[in-house]
Amino acid sequence: MNNQQMEEYKLLVEGQLPWPQTKNLMSSYKDRDRFFKILxxxxxxxxxxxxxxxxxxxxxxxxxxGNQRLVKCTCGHEFGDYRKNWKFQSVLLVRNKVEDLxxxxxxxxxxxxxxxxxxxxxxxxxxxxxxxEACSPGYPITFDFCPDLEGFYSEWLNHPL
Amino acid sequence: MTETNSMTAxxxxxxxxxxxxxxxxxxxxxxxxxxxxxxxxxxxxxxxxKLRAGCVSAREIARRISASPGVREVGEMVAAxxxxxxxxxxxxxxxxxxxxxxxxxxxxMIKNGYEHDPGINPGDIFANNDAFIGTVQVPDVMDVVPxxxxxxxxxxxxxxCHELEAGGITPGGDVALxxxxxxxxxxxCAEKIGLNDKIRRxxxxxxxxxxxxxxxxxxxxxAKVAACFSMRDRVLELIEDVGVDFYxxxxxxxxxxxxxxQLARVRQLTVPGTYRSNTFYGHVTKGKPGFQPLGDPxxxxxxxxxxxxxxxGKIVVDFEGAQPWxxxxxNCTPAGMDGGMFVTLTQHMNxxxxxxxxAWLATQLKLPRGTWTNPDSEFCATATSWALLLPAYGAFxxxxxxxxxxxxxxxxxxxxxxxxxxxxxxGISQYxxxxxxxxFECAAAGSGALAIKDGLDTAYVGWNPESDMGNIEIWELDMxxxxxxxxxxxxxxxxxxYRGGNAFMSTWVINKSPEVRIVTSExxxxxxxxxxxxxxxxxxxxxxHRVVRNSNINQRAEQRKPLxxxxxxxxxDLEQFYQGNQQIxxxxxITAPMKEGDIFTHSYNGGGGYGDPLERDPVLILxxxxxxxxxxxxxxxVHGIRFKGSMDDETLEIDFLQTQKTRKRLRSERLxxxxxxxxxxxxxxxxxxxxDFAPEVLKMYRAAMDLSEEFGREFRAFWQLENGxxxxxxxxxxxxxx
Numbered sequence: 001m002n003n004q005q006m007e008e009y010k011l012l013v014e015g016q017l018p019w020p021q022t023k024n025l026m027s028s029y030k031d032r033d034r035f036f037k038i039l040x041x042x043x044x045x046x047x048x049x050x051x052x053x054x055x056x057x058x059x060x061x062x063x064x065x066g067n068q069r070l071v072k073c074t075c076g077h078e079f080g081d082y083r084k085n086w087k088f089q090s091v092l093l094v095r096n097k098v099e100d101l102x103x104x105x106x107x108x109x110x111x112x113x114x115x116x117x118x119x120x121x122x123x124x125x126x127x128x129x130x131x132x133e134a135c136s137p138g139y140p141i142t143f144d145f146c147p148d149l150e151g152f153y154s155e156w157l158n159h160p161l
Numbered sequence: 162m163t164e165t166n167s168m169t170a171x172x173x174x175x176x177x178x179x180x181x182x183x184x185x186x187x188x189x190x191x192x193x194x195x196x197x198x199x200x201x202x203x204x205x206x207x208x209x210x211k212l213r214a215g216c217v218s219a220r221e222i223a224r225r226i227s228a229s230p231g232v233r234e235v236g237e238m239v240a241a242x243x244x245x246x247x248x249x250x251x252x253x254x255x256x257x258x259x260x261x262x263x264x265x266x267x268x269x270m271i272k273n274g275y276e277h278d279p280g281i282n283p284g285d286i287f288a289n290n291d292a293f294i295g296t297v298q299v300p301d302v303m304d305v306v307p308x309x310x311x312x313x314x315x316x317x318x319x320x321x322c323h324e325l326e327a328g329g330i331t332p333g334g335d336v337a338l339x340x341x342x343x344x345x346x347x348x349x350c351a352e353k354i355g356l357n358d359k360i361r362r363x364x365x366x367x368x369x370x371x372x373x374x375x376x377x378x379x380x381x382x383x384a385k386v387a388a389c390f391s392m393r394d395r396v397l398e399l400i401e402d403v404g405v406d407f408y409x410x411x412x413x414x415x416x417x418x419x420x421x422x423q424l425a426r427v428r429q430l431t432v433p434g435t436y437r438s439n440t441f442y443g444h445v446t447k448g449k450p451g452f453q454p455l456g457d458p459x460x461x462x463x464x465x466x467x468x469x470x471x472x473x474g475k476i477v478v479d480f481e482g483a484q485p486w487x488x489x490x491x492n493c494t495p496a497g498m499d500g501g502m503f504v505t506l507t508q509h510m511n512x513x514x515x516x517x518x519x520a521w522l523a524t525q526l527k528l529p530r531g532t533w534t535n536p537d538s539e540f541c542a543t544a545t546s547w548a549l550l551l552p553a554y555g556a557f558x559x560x561x562x563x564x565x566x567x568x569x570x571x572x573x574x575x576x577x578x579x580x581x582x583x584x585x586x587x588g589i590s591q592y593x594x595x596x597x598x599x600x601f602e603c604a605a606a607g608s609g610a611l612a613i614k615d616g617l618d619t620a621y622v623g624w625n626p627e628s629d630m631g632n633i634e635i636w637e638l639d640m641x642x643x644x645x646x647x648x649x650x651x652x653x654x655x656x657x658x659y660r661g662g663n664a665f666m667s668t669w670v671i672n673k674s675p676e677v678r679i680v681t682s683e684x685x686x687x688x689x690x691x692x693x694x695x696x697x698x699x700x701x702x703x704x705x706h707r708v709v710r711n712s713n714i715n716q717r718a719e720q721r722k723p724l725x726x727x728x729x730x731x732x733x734d735l736e737q738f739y740q741g742n743q744q745i746x747x748x749x750x751i752t753a754p755m756k757e758g759d760i761f762t763h764s765y766n767g768g769g770g771y772g773d774p775l776e777r778d779p780v781l782i783l784x785x786x787x788x789x790x791x792x793x794x795x796x797x798x799v800h801g802i803r804f805k806g807s808m809d810d811e812t813l814e815i816d817f818l819q820t821q822k823t824r825k826r827l828r829s830e831r832l833x834x835x836x837x838x839x840x841x842x843x844x845x846x847x848x849x850x851x852x853d854f855a856p857e858v859l860k861m862y863r864a865a866m867d868l869s870e871e872f873g874r875e876f877r878a879f880w881q882l883e884n885g886x887x888x889x890x891x892x893x894x895x896x897x898x899x
Contacts, residue, residue: 012571015613015659015778022613025572030429038569054432054567058612058658058695058772088842091835106794107730108652108701109686114855115443115461116688118698122835127828129696129773134689136441136463136858138849140879141838145563147434151472156428 006037013041035157048076053161054152056145059128060086069149077125085143090130093120096137168283168312169276176246176271189248189417189522197411198418208403209251209415209515215395216240216253219320222391223384229325229377230639231601232384234631237323240388242396243267243305245314249518250412256301256625257507258500259321261521263303265295265496267317270351279353283309286355286386288364290327291348292543297497299345299544300324300334300599302378304354304385308393310405316412318392320385326374326587326597329544331451333585334599336544337682337749340455340488345544347371347378360386373587373597419511419519424474426510427523430573431564436468438556442549442580443687443857444489445748452751456488461688461857462533463865464553465872468560478502478557479527482865482872486536490682493546498526498534501554501623508626509561509573531868547624548683551580552690554623555609555769559694566612566695576609576616576661578623579691579766582683582703588754591641591673598640602647605630607654607662607767610697615781616654616662616768618790630665641674642761646726650704650764651792656799657697657770658777663790666704666764668727670714671755679761681706681750697770698799704764706750707732712741712760728762730792735760774800775824779815786813801827849880852888863888 011017012025031037042061043052050063050072059074062082071079071086079086095101096117101110104118111118111134119133119141133142153161182191198205219240224233231237239255247267252260266289275281289295290302305319329336329346339345347368354364360382368382369375400408440463447458465482486492493501503521511520528535533549558577565573581604587597605628608621622628633644645668654661671677689699707728717724717739725738736743739760746752755761777800785791786808793813796802803819806812852859866873866887877886 012613017613019614022572030570032429034569038571055569056563056567088838090838091832092838092841093831093835094841103798104656104698105701106652106798107732107792108650109704111689111702112443112687112855115858116441120831120835121838122831124832124837127832129775129831131696132693132698134441134692134699135439136461136688136861137854138845138858138862138880139439139463140876142437142439144438145434145436145560145567147432147567148470148472149434151433155472156433 006041009037010041013038046074048072053149054147056147057130059123059130062147062149073123073125073128073130075123075126075128077123082149083146085141087121087131087141090121091124093122094118095120168309169281169314172245172276172281172314173271173274176268179246183522189420189519190413192413192417195414195418197407197414205411205414208399208411211399212242212251212395213253215392216242216251219388219391220253220255223320223322223388226380226384226387227322228380229322230631230635231325231599232322232381234635235601235604235625235629236627237601237625238321240318240320240392242392243317243319244412244416245316247271247317248416250316250415252516254627256321256323256504258297258504258624259301259303261499261503261518262295262297262301262496263305263319263321264518265499266303266351267305267319269294273351281307281314283307284357285353286360287351288349288354288382289351291350292494292497292546293539294351295496296321297493297500297543297550298546299327299329299336299348302349302381304382304389306386306389306393308396310397310400313405315400315405315409316396318389318396320388322381322385324381325377325599325601326372328372331585331680332373332587332597332678333680335547335583335585335682337490337585337680338451338751339490339542339544340453341542342540345490345542355386358390373595415515416517416519416522419515419517420522421519422515423506423511423520423523427470427474427476430510430568430570431470431561432567433470433472436470436560436563437466438560439463439465440552440556440690440692441688442552442685442690444491445686446751449749449751450753459857460487461861462549463861464549464556466553466556466560468557470564475523475525477525477527480532480534481527481529482869483529483532483534484861485531485864485868486533486538486541488541490542490544491546491548492533492536492541492543493550494543495526495528495535497543497546497550498528501550502526502557504624504626505554505557508623509558509575529869545583545682547581551578551623552685555579555691558609558623559692562612562694571612574612574771576611576694576697576769576771577691578609578621579606579700579768580683580685580703581606581622581624582681582763582765584679584681584763586640586677586679588676588678589641589674596640600636600640602630602636602667603765604628605665606765607664607700609691609768610655610657610659610661610771612695612771613659615659618649618654618663619665621662621768641672641677642669643672644669645724645760648727649789650767651730651790652795653701653767655691655693655698655700655768655770656774657693658772658774659697659770660777661693661697661700661768661770664765664767666727666762668725668760668762670712671757671759671761673757675756676754677756678754679750681763684748686748691766691769693769694771696773698774699769700767703766706746707735707762708744708746709735709739709760710742710744710755712739712758714739714760715758735762775827779817779820783813783815846880850882859888863890
């Protein structure tokens, strides 16, 4: 594995890669084994041992734990089986009052809270804001992504899961 | 009169055969092996590049003929070369939305027997702007010419310009007040507008008599036809070089390779599975003059999307649960939905290699009949379809980006496009003549953030990958308004670890005109019609217009007093600087005409943010404040920054220690204030069962449940409601007529 390239990807993950190199990455042909390179960077970064199978958010990963495949935060908090919406295992702040909305949008016009609210899904382990939904009151919580993990590994990566 | 033409005999049958071959083999036109490419890959690429170069240069020729600043200045145009069956082989840069809409137009003519009547002959020119035949909205007028080699139809050349004036019930191109087709303006429905390489005089007369500003439309017609002739010449030159049989063979292989490239790109960049997203749009016109009472003046739409990425790389996007079409101008036809998909894919997946209709063939859109995505009445209006298309395809971009993120291609993750509030106007120009124009500086919104950096400020719209606001001086030539300023709108990008790109606002004074009617559209002021990702916030809702009628700006100018060039950070500069009738207008600006000395402001939209705002680098925040992209209070409240010093004496700096402590405290406060989702769910369930919502929200749910069994089933299952649960109609009675 090319060490210089791995250093570049580490900077990319940290948001520190200088723009000319980033632009080059965007414009170049994509490397075929990027997935496993990035996975290694994430695995080295986290402080827990479970094997990362798939990143699904800025802080969330699907990991192998025993015979379970769980959603796990960088802080180590676990959200349960990846086939179920992790948001149900999070904690929630709802902004549905004008003053609560305006505190995030100083100097700007905001939504009418009778038409729309902001839902902030937070990791119970570290207090990180993991995902936001802007939706009408009563709108079902969205399950953003349920990957076909088996198909991905076996048919696209040709790699055991 | 019915014409017959042996040169196009069997065209309809050929199109049907091609569709059957695609269905049977899964490959475009039944092409299972790419023989031309395999035989000589370099020749294959070279010939495609020649065709593409022909499209690009044709577009540039056209831009120099056009009188419209929309085409000349901001490039609202595209040109493409098609197969005889109407499939795009090569396209130019520009508004690539229309590559596939033109394809629909050509196929529509073939399926409707145009080879017999009105006939398809050398030198013919056909035009269309009917979205149910194949375009997005009335101002998107397309021209195509057939390409004949000796006595055989070998393809089509086509070009689209977005017209700045369409002759509708309100001036400009995006006719916001149209509630039915019959107010949208001048329709050209797959019409033969020219013979023997010449546009018909009677067609030009019709344009002259039905448009407020015919010079734009008519010269754009000349521009498009010139572009088509240029592409036709290039194709015929190429045929001279390589032979007609080889050209016919290779041009189809280009499309099949485009299809395969798209599938391969999906398998390379994403992860298979089911992705979901939703967005919303809120429309407010209650009490505004000119509104026709066919539908609700105020309404709310939810726009749910489900995307399946299949193991073969096919993308299937399903709009099940979308709202019904309505008596407003924001409906969209399947052609427009195709266009939105196509232009998004060309930016995210097909940005290299062969960009053509092959990409579209590798995707599938499910558009439920009767919804705004696929209306079951062709009387409905589509003049401002972008109002719903842009939020929808912004959500599509976020779904794709979750795939890029999962696959490790962080540099491709993009929070997406936002809506484009448009200004249309008409009245008496500064030259004392009637005029009408759409202002296209909107082609430069803030983009969504990326997973690795902030979004672009005032530099991106999804519908034109060559986003450009145009020069102020050019716009001032064509409208009786003088710019007081163009200003960055601080904090207009959504907050996040990486913020969304900021938008700008413009401030004008009406100049040398007794009457300017300004009508704006595509404002979602009551709800966010964009979103963030991974903890990033949506950008603010569409901002209100601030207006001063009968202002004293001319007196202030004569007295050499300072002028306000924007509304200022606190939105109070106009009131502080100018006397006059101060107005704040939510939603579309639909009101009485304005006149010389009146001041008008219009804001565009910023993009959504990415990641938790408490993780944003404090140095970036300080830089934003110094550059005018953000305010100090925003840094404090949203990002937990603590400052030392002051902007006033240029000593402002970050207190890193206090910032660290503050951010730790804010995380802790989040956890104290938040409730487990399941606890929230139990309380919310009661509200949902009681239908304890605003009337517009309740109507939105009822409409989606009425139209979509699946939406109703999922809604009831989610909230654990009994089978058959519905919101009764009687609770809706007064939305229209309060």
